[in-house]
Amino acid sequence: MKLTSHRTSRRLRPRGLVAVGLAVASVAVLAACAPASTDGVVSAPSGSSSAAPDSGTTLADVQKAGKLVIGTEGTYKPFSFHADGSGQLTGYDIDVVTAVAEKLGVTPEFQETQWDAIFAGLDAGRFDLIANQVSINPERQAKYDFSTPYTVSHGVVIVPASNTDITSLASLSGKTTAQSQSSNWYQTAKDAGATVQVVDGWAQSIALLEQGRIDATVNDELTFLDYQKTDPSAAAAVKVGATTDDVSESAFTAVKGSDSLIKAIDQALAELKADGTLASISDKYFGSDVSE
Structure with a gap:
């Protein structure tokens, strides 16, 4: 069982955190206010x-x-x-x-x-x-x-709801995924033999998946569950095709x-x-x- 970091894997997300440069400049202000x-x-x-x-x-x-x-x-x-x-x-x-x-x-x-x-x-x-x-x-x-x-979470492979080809991590071999290059999921997809398209984060990945421009995206299960909870209509177009061996405990x-x-x-x-x-x-x- 491989432990991975929640905090790293979900660092880039659709809600857009403050950019690192601004974060460094504003730490003191936020701490005080x-x-x-x-x-x-x-x-x-x-x-x-x-x-x-x-x-x-x-x-x-x-x-x-x-x-x-x-x-x-x-x-x-x-x-x-x-x-x-x-x-x-x-x-x-x-x-x-x-x-x-x-x-x-x-x-x-x-x-x-x-x-x-x-x-x-x-x-x-x-x-x-x-x-x-x-x-x-x-x-x-x-x-x-x-x-x-x-909190306990696994890595998951997200695919279109109609997909029947990707049922394991190994199924990504020869497929195209979209991943943030700074996340651990980028390497997971590469190691599985996928061609990885680099994106800023989850929002871009899911958009490309819904548009049919990629076959899958690998991410943290909690990210997907949050997506299902906050936007169930859009989430109905995708599903979990496979679960990885990566487990993160917070x-x-x-x-x-x-x-x-x-x-x-x-x-x-x-x-x-x-x-x-x-x-x-x-x-x-x-x-x-x-x-x-």
């Missing part, structure tokens, strides 16, 4: 984690402070974003971590920042935890503590030494799973349970 949530959950303009300097964040630290300070983007739909109209901070990750904070008996306080600065913010003690689809990999595990995964991330906090979060996630809360939140955003 994060908008307030309207749902009773604090999205503070500034703050710091509950931990003592140069140590992990303990459960006692968080409970003494009465809050769990959480780093998130706020621009990553459907995981962490501001709802149209109300402008409140919402999303799959936001709902899950809010439910976890409630189990811990503390208030979630969100610090919004760009993805490129989110680990630096955790390292600097700006927040206790990252909730932003951080995928688990060996490099990150060497530096950070991770909760049990709350978890909450804390600095090393946060053992007691992570243990408490794992217990909260287990309870939320047992009582159906995780499945319910998953269905709200994806129409499917992506927590397992």
Whole structure:
């Protein structure tokens, strides 16, 4: 089983994140001026984690402070974003971590920042935890503590609804796919023997597929589920032809030494799973349970 990064594979998406150059220039502004949530959950303009300097964040630290300070983007739909109209901070990750904070008996306080600065913010003690689809990999595990995964996703091969030829990754040999060159799916398609047309991201890939100009596109299952949920009419024209061996697991991330906090979060996630809360939140955003 090969673990891949959610965050890398879906980096280019139809909703258009702020360009990298603007992101670097605006990190400080966003960190200082994060908008307030309207749902009773604090999205503070500034703050710091509950931990003592140069140590992990303990459960006692968080409970003494009465809050769990959480780093998130706020621009990553459907995981962490501001709802149209109300402008409140919402999303799959936001709902899950809010439910976890409630189990811990503390208030979630969100610090919004760009993805490129989110680990630096955790390292600097700006927040206790990252909730932003951080995928688990060996490099990150060497530096950070991770909760049990709350998102599990496979790679999928998307084909026209009428297609009967592509039923496995090997079926892509000699076919044409469209992939972002910066994503891991580009190499997956190349390794399968496909001719890959380079595009900016999911929106272009799916447009070319619907126009019949390519045979397939390889992407993350969550991207496809989100597409089905938000635009079911358009999504009816395509289907999952095959599933890859790539599996990505995303978890909450804390600095090393946060053992007691992570243990408490794992217990909260287990309870939320047992009582159906995780499945319910998953269905709200994806129409499917992506927590397992």
